[in-house]
Amino acid sequence: MALEQIAGKTANEIDERFGSANFVKRSARKVFPDHWSFLLGEIALYSFIVLLLTGVFLTLWFKPSHMEVIYDGAYVPLRGVPMSEAYASTLQISFDVRGGLIIRQIHHWAALIFVAAMIVHMCRVFFTGAFRKPRETNWLIGVILIMLSFIEGLAGYSLPDDLLSGTGLRITEGVLLSLPVVGTYLTFFLFGGEFPGEEIIPRLYIAHVLLIPGIFLALITVHVMLVWYQKHTQYPLPGRTEKNAVGYPFFPVYTAKAGGFFFITFGVTTLLSAFASINPVWLFGPYTPGEISAGSQPDWYMGFLEGSLRLFPNWETTLLGFTIPWNVLGPALIIPGLLFTPMILYPFIERWVTGDNAEHHVLDRPRNVPTRTGLGVMALITWLILLAAGANDLIAVAFNMSINSITWGFRVLIFVVPPLAYVVTKRICLGLQRRDRDLVLHGRETGRIVRLPNGEMIEVHEPISDARKWELTQHRVPQPAEIGPLTDANGVPRRRILAAKVRATVSRFYFEDRVEPPTPAEVHELESSGHH
Amino acid sequence: MSDQRIHEGDTSGSKDVQASGTSHDALVGDEGTGAPGAGAESGHLVERPGQDGELTRTWGNPGLPSHVYRRSDVDPKAAQRREREVATFFGVSTLGTLLFIVAYFAIKPDGEDLLEEVSLSTKLLGLGLGLALFCIGAGAIHWAKTLMPDDEIVQDRKPMRSSDEDRAAAVEAMKEGAAGAGLGRRKLIRNSLLGAMAPLGLLAIIPLRDLGPLPGASLTGTWWRPGSRVVTDPTGRPIKAADIPIGTVIHVQPEGIEKASHPLNEKAKATTLVIRLEPDEIQDQKQRDWSVDGIVAYSKVCTHVGCPVGLYEQQTHHLLCPCHQSTFDVTRDCAVIFGPAARPLPQLPLDVDEEGYLVARDDYQEPVGPSFWERG
Numbered sequence: 001m002a003l004e005q006i007a008g009k010t011a012n013e014i015d016e017r018f019g020s021a022n023f024v025k026r027s028a029r030k031v032f033p034d035h036w037s038f039l040l041g042e043i044a045l046y047s048f049i050v051l052l053l054t055g056v057f058l059t060l061w062f063k064p065s066h067m068e069v070i071y072d073g074a075y076v077p078l079r080g081v082p083m084s085e086a087y088a089s090t091l092q093i094s095f096d097v098r099g100g101l102i103i104r105q106i107h108h109w110a111a112l113i114f115v116a117a118m119i120v121h122m123c124r125v126f127f128t129g130a131f132r133k134p135r136e137t138n139w140l141i142g143v144i145l146i147m148l149s150f151i152e153g154l155a156g157y158s159l160p161d162d163l164l165s166g167t168g169l170r171i172t173e174g175v176l177l178s179l180p181v182v183g184t185y186l187t188f189f190l191f192g193g194e195f196p197g198e199e200i201i202p203r204l205y206i207a208h209v210l211l212i213p214g215i216f217l218a219l220i221t222v223h224v225m226l227v228w229y230q231k232h233t234q235y236p237l238p239g240r241t242e243k244n245a246v247g248y249p250f251f252p253v254y255t256a257k258a259g260g261f262f263f264i265t266f267g268v269t270t271l272l273s274a275f276a277s278i279n280p281v282w283l284f285g286p287y288t289p290g291e292i293s294a295g296s297q298p299d300w301y302m303g304f305l306e307g308s309l310r311l312f313p314n315w316e317t318t319l320l321g322f323t324i325p326w327n328v329l330g331p332a333l334i335i336p337g338l339l340f341t342p343m344i345l346y347p348f349i350e351r352w353v354t355g356d357n358a359e360h361h362v363l364d365r366p367r368n369v370p371t372r373t374g375l376g377v378m379a380l381i382t383w384l385i386l387l388a389a390g391a392n393d394l395i396a397v398a399f400n401m402s403i404n405s406i407t408w409g410f411r412v413l414i415f416v417v418p419p420l421a422y423v424v425t426k427r428i429c430l431g432l433q434r435r436d437r438d439l440v441l442h443g444r445e446t447g448r449i450v451r452l453p454n455g456e457m458i459e460v461h462e463p464i465s466d467a468r469k470w471e472l473t474q475h476r477v478p479q480p481a482e483i484g485p486l487t488d489a490n491g492v493p494r495r496r497i498l499a500a501k502v503r504a505t506v507s508r509f510y511f512e513d514r515v516e517p518p519t520p521a522e523v524h525e526l527e528s529s530g531h532h
Numbered sequence: 533m534s535d536q537r538i539h540e541g542d543t544s545g546s547k548d549v550q551a552s553g554t555s556h557d558a559l560v561g562d563e564g565t566g567a568p569g570a571g572a573e574s575g576h577l578v579e580r581p582g583q584d585g586e587l588t589r590t591w592g593n594p595g596l597p598s599h600v601y602r603r604s605d606v607d608p609k610a611a612q613r614r615e616r617e618v619a620t621f622f623g624v625s626t627l628g629t630l631l632f633i634v635a636y637f638a639i640k641p642d643g644e645d646l647l648e649e650v651s652l653s654t655k656l657l658g659l660g661l662g663l664a665l666f667c668i669g670a671g672a673i674h675w676a677k678t679l680m681p682d683d684e685i686v687q688d689r690k691p692m693r694s695s696d697e698d699r700a701a702a703v704e705a706m707k708e709g710a711a712g713a714g715l716g717r718r719k720l721i722r723n724s725l726l727g728a729m730a731p732l733g734l735l736a737i738i739p740l741r742d743l744g745p746l747p748g749a750s751l752t753g754t755w756w757r758p759g760s761r762v763v764t765d766p767t768g769r770p771i772k773a774a775d776i777p778i779g780t781v782i783h784v785q786p787e788g789i790e791k792a793s794h795p796l797n798e799k800a801k802a803t804t805l806v807i808r809l810e811p812d813e814i815q816d817q818k819q820r821d822w823s824v825d826g827i828v829a830y831s832k833v834c835t836h837v838g839c840p841v842g843l844y845e846q847q848t849h850h851l852l853c854p855c856h857q858s859t860f861d862v863t864r865d866c867a868v869i870f871g872p873a874a875r876p877l878p879q880l881p882l883d884v885d886e887e888g889y890l891v892a893r894d895d896y897q898e899p900v901g902p903s904f905w906e907r908g
Contacts, residue, residue: 029685031687074642074646094650095650098640098653099653102653102654106658134692167839170838171837171839171855173837174837174838174902177838177902177903177904180905181905183904183905184747184906188745188747189740189744193745193750193794194750194751194797195800195838196800197794197797199743199744238594238595239593239595239684240593242689243689244686244687244688244689245686245687246685248684248685249685252680256672256673257672257676257677259669259672260668260672262669263670264670264673266666266669267661267663267664267666267669268662270661270665270666271658273658274654288799289800289803290765290783290785290800290803291842292840296854296855309836309837309856309872312872314868316874316875318908322908323905323906324905325902325903327874328837328903331872359692393854393857403857404859407857407871466591467594467597473591520591
């Protein structure tokens with residue numbers, strides 16, 4: 001067959017230069033485990049590619065410049081209005097370039113989806129324990145990617161220089177100014193002097209289109225290569241072990257599925273952009289420092305910072321002639337720090353607590369790790385409350401409530417709900433584990449009531465399959481770590497007692513409440529005693 | 533992998549578990565420790581060490597479930613149907629591309645109804661492009677799921693850790709290299725190299741110095757001067773004090789601010805609100821001293837993070853920042869009554885000139901806008 005001949009010839013030429021046959025031999029049939037939740041990271045990856053493609057298109061017309069021009073483009077309401085070249089060229093892309101608006105909207109939608117997909121992907125990785133050894137590096141890369149994406153997004157939506165984006169920059173300036181000692185200097189270096197200046201848009205532009213995407217590209221490459229090299233994790237299903245990978249081959253199944261999923265992601269983002277308008281900058285008008293519109297909102301991923309800025313009490317201290325604006329430092333620096341630092345450290349904290357040095361390729365069911373799941377839900381809820389608080393004005397309008405009471409409500413919720421969420425989640429997990437235990441020990445309730453000859457009514461339980469029994473009992477339940485004797489055999493006090501005590505306390509916090517999965521012996525015992 | 537392992541309705545669960553076990557060794561591993569000797573045969577009761585060192589008995593991994601064939605695997609007609617479905621997806625994709633091309637050339641928004649034309653163009657282009665892309669994806673995935681083999685394949689997973697021999701060889705190689713460089717012996721080279729490398733970072737930071745001027749005192753003063761006429765923003769009309777009705781709020785700038793070397797920077801600091809109250813509504817002595825017939829002027833830049841305080845409630849005399857909802861009471865010298873702002877809005881002292889126009893008596897007496905370290 002001609003096609004086969006051409007393919008063979010090409011393969012030969014390539015192999016004689018790069019020795020590629022060895023790689024293809026090992027990789028073409030490489031197995032990838034399959035699960036819908038593994039698609040979340042793919043959505044993020046594909047959105048990033050969509051961002052690169054549409055971004056290049058936009059750069060062909062966008063002018064990152066503060067130079068003042070008088071608008072004379074197609075959009076009549078703004079004709080004759082002085083504005084920056086950045087804003088004028090954004091209008092040009094929207095109205096004078098055919099297809100410009102759809103590409104701009106795809107770019108914006110893809111950015112929102114990119115960050116959302118990364119965050120949901122991170123939740124999947126967290127709750128299933130996929131971050132455990134040997135994948136801690138990929139967890140760190142992931143956290144860096146998410147934090148970078150906030151900066152990349154902020155830089156991006158600041159570029160059009162419309163009223164909304166200018167307001168976002170003004171807030172950025174206010175936050176930078178609040179930094180002790182270096183705040184004013186950093187602000188003047190970033191903006192090239194006072195706000196708004198004539199430098200910020202070209203500087204954000206080069207960061208947005210080259211510097212940060214370059215870092216993204218490098219980190220994403222490493223991230224994906226590590227997934228390839230370390231092999232994907234898999235769910236604890238029959239046949240899956242720590243020593244195998246079960247799934248479909250890269251070629252042809254995953255080539256088709258993953259390649260196809262790229263087109264699906266791109267296609268859905270495009271359809272969304274065709275019918276759901278986003279960031280109609282022509283309605284906001286050009287940025288002037290004295291103006292603002294009510295209901296100003298950043299893109300959703302900055303919402304948690306907006307919310308924390310809105311909630312924080314108005315504290316400010318003046319000490320020895322210097323001002324420390326806690327009302328800005330707290331919400332913009334300390335609260336994000338409290339959210340992100342534990343996120344960065346989590347894999348290492350958990351390893352320290354469990355003392356578990358083994359490789360893990362089989363994922364946890366979230367219920368089987370109640371404390372981790374509880375902590376994760378607690379962090380997630382905290383973040384969601386901040387996000388919701390960022391929309392307190394919209395909530396006030398929508399529900400016709402006082403904005404003051406909504407703000408106070410959120411101030412209370414942020415302290416009350418997260419610990420409650422932790423406790424409730426942990427209890428739910430333990431409850432689900434007990435239900436699993438019951439299923440293994442007593443089988444499934446059939447709803448069939450049978451009357452015995454002696455008149456007793458019982459419900460018939462049906463044993464579950466062995467495969468299912470294994471699924472529900474394959475996990476290990478660690479015991480809290482013991483401190484052990486404080487002195488050695490000769491009565492000499494042990495070293496580093498404090499560290500051991502701390503670890504024992506944290507370990508108790510993690511593993512004190514636990515449900516042991518039943519053993520076959522327990523089932524057997526139950527059966528021989530005649531119970532069901 | 534046998535079906536008969538699954539005995540629905542069999543009551544003797546544990547016996548069943550012991551009796552079965554047909555999957556081969558590749559599927560069986562230890563249950564998560566990597567510890568030697570914990571391996572198990574599938575379906576059998578196995579023992580594994582618990583944390584306390586005692587052995588606990590558990591179920592073995594039952595192995596992969598048996599393969600379930602799809603319609604398209606066993607029925608050639610069904611397979612042909614799937615093939616046609618996949619081809620249909622790809623066909624619709626081509627139609628989407630055509631739609632995009634036609635829409636691109638057919639609609640050139642430039643007319644009277646620009647927004648409607650742009651909206652139509654955007655919808656058709658998006659629909660065309662969206663279909664072209666989506667249907668390629670849908671076709672490819674449908675193809676993979678229905679026609680490509682769906683047997684699950686098992687591959688071995690080696691531990692990431694290298695073998696002991698490899699590790700020893702690696703250490704040896706590094707030691708050999710280090711010995712060749714003499715890093716341990718030639719301390720002078722090592723230390724001077726460190727001394728040369730360590731300060732290199734400075735060379736990446738120092739040239740950034742010219743990114744901007746130093747702040748100096750530029751954050752403390754604005755374009756307002758003693759006698760600056762108060763003019764409306766953006767129309768630039770001077771304001772006669774007598775012409776302002778009670779309850780009005782006017783956005784103002786100092787006259788001539790367009791002539792500043794950086795007008796936007798100056799406007800960002802000098803932007804001001806003029807509000808007329810009933811004179812007896814003013815509760816603060818300084819505020820009254822700096823007012824003219826109940827007319828007061830306050831900085832429009834929020835003391836929180838610098839948004840323009842753009843909302844005025846005429847009935848309550850409250851100024852509200854739309855960004856983070858800091859609320860200021862104009863009758864009490866713009867004291868903060870709600871929200872994250874820590875300081876009142878600075879007041880601009882007002883006066884009237886001989887023609888009756890509103891002027892500034894002086895610049896703001898404190899820095900306007902958000903707090904910063906050197907503000908004091």
